[in-house]
Amino acid sequence: MTPQARATRAAEVMMAEDSASRDLGMHIIDIKPGGATLSMRVSGKMLNGHKICHGGYIFTLADSAFAFACNSYNRLTVAQQNQITYVAPGKADELLTATATExxxxxxxxxxxxxxxxxxxxxxxxxxxxxxxxxxxLFPEDGDDT
Incomplete structure (x- = not known):
């Protein structure tokens, strides 16, 4: 299996089991070994008291892109630590895009x-x-007993 085929299959398997990302309307835009790009439209339910996207939703999008990137080798991988810095607000009905790079x-x-x-x-x-x-x-590969 090529590295790209492995990354693609890993993303398919993950998304099928990832109700959090799916329920928030996230879509995979790009996947490659060590990298992933996901998008999510900011809905009215995601707005805080300032009428901007709640930081928790922005973090969730970033965390999901991170998860798809680090699991792209078909080795179960979890977050050990994350740090986010908010630079500008996400707007109502805006499409946000998160690109994760190893x-x-x-x-x-x-x-x-x-x-x-x-x-x-x-x-x-x-x-x-x-x-x-x-x-x-995430999925068994030919000749692999793990």
Whole structure:
């Protein structure tokens, strides 16, 4: 299986089981080994008292992109730590896009940077995620007994 085919299959399996991302209307725009781009439209239910997107929803989008990126090798991987910085508000009915990029991977530990942007290209938030690989796979691969 090619690395790209593995990443694509891993994303399909994950999304099928990820009711949080699906229920928030997230869509996978791009997937590759060590990287993922997801989008989500800000609905009225996601607005806070300032009538802007609640930071928790922006974080959830960033965290989901991070999860798809770090699981793209078909090795079960979880978040160890995340830090988000909000730069600009997400607007009502705006399509937000989160792009996660692997910056380091050594053994069971990974580092991923996530950029969340608005429809006009402005930076809404940046997130750094630290991952930890655990035992198991998203799907069995030929010749693999794990």
């Amino acid at each position: 910056t380091a991977l050594a053994g069971r530990s990974g580092v991923y940077d996530v950029m969340v942007t608005g429809e006009d290209g402005r930076t809404v938030a940046t997130m750094r995620g630290l991952s930890r690989t655990i035992k198991g796979q």
